[in-house]
Amino acid sequence: MGLLDKEFAESNIVITKAEDLMNWARLSSLWQLGFGLACCAIEMMATSASHYDFDRFGVIPRPSPRQADIIIISGTVTLKMATRIKRLYEQMPDPKYIISMGSCANCGGPYWEHGYHVLKGIDRVIPVDVYVPGCPPRPEALLEGLLKLQEKIRHESMVKKTV
Amino acid sequence: MKSHEEILEILKTKFGEAIIGMMEDTKNDPTIIVDSTKILEVMQFLYDDENLSFDSLMNLSGVDDANGEKVKDEAENEIIKGGTLSVYYHLYSMRIKHKITIRTSVPRENPELESVENIWKTADWHEREAYDMYGIIFKNHPNLIRILMPYDWEAGYPLRKDYKNPEYYKGMKVPY
């Protein structure tokens, strides 16, 4: 169970697995690369703003990929941008996570057929952890995506490889 | 304020042959067709003249008229030979509050005309876009490079009607 179970019963001593502690710390402070692409980015900004308050999950936008744990691909990825996104991703330190937000980033969205300039899915360039469907997804949907990612991190192991 | 007929008359008396006429059967704004070799002089006049004073270039865009002959190339792809590409200039005078559209056509095989960047700075990026999308060359443009597509895009000009998208760009698959 949770980390703080025994806090009060046994006078401020917490007993837990090191792995759980690490995972709990990591999933509670997912710093996001401040990065938005198209219409979906507006929705991502709304999620960050006071009404939905991304901050309560520990998601803070960072200006540098070196300080980021997670990158939200929020919008249409053009071929020109894809090369830049790849570089940003490679600049992020491990462990790093990716949320693909919206139909465009998932599969090309409305540009799937005639978008001569659009990459049909960001997963052709970098590995995606969570796909959030919608055009654009509502802030609630993005929050759900983040909770799914937290769930994934919670079950990760430092010794065993997780799938 | 001048009507489009009056503007056409002023241009005709000044430039004669270089003004080809009014575009017929269009539902759009009144459009005057101008010879592409004289475009810079005509535009400069529209800007300078006291009674016209077109101080704002609202928009400049390329168009593929696709009026050439459709043929098959060696790889069995349909391409267009001959015909024209066009450039449309939407002008507005903020002082007099009248507007007009100018159209000029260049041959598809050699799409070259003078840049109007010297007259309206707006034209800088608009001409780059027309170059990027249609391959229209604007002579004496200070920096005619692609503006939207990647700088190293080699597959051609995407808004031409016979454009074929490549299979791969830098190892990324392009079609769905």
Ligand code: SF4
């Ligand atoms: S998925 Fe829809 S809302 Fe999001 S970037 Fe694409 S077109 Fe815009």
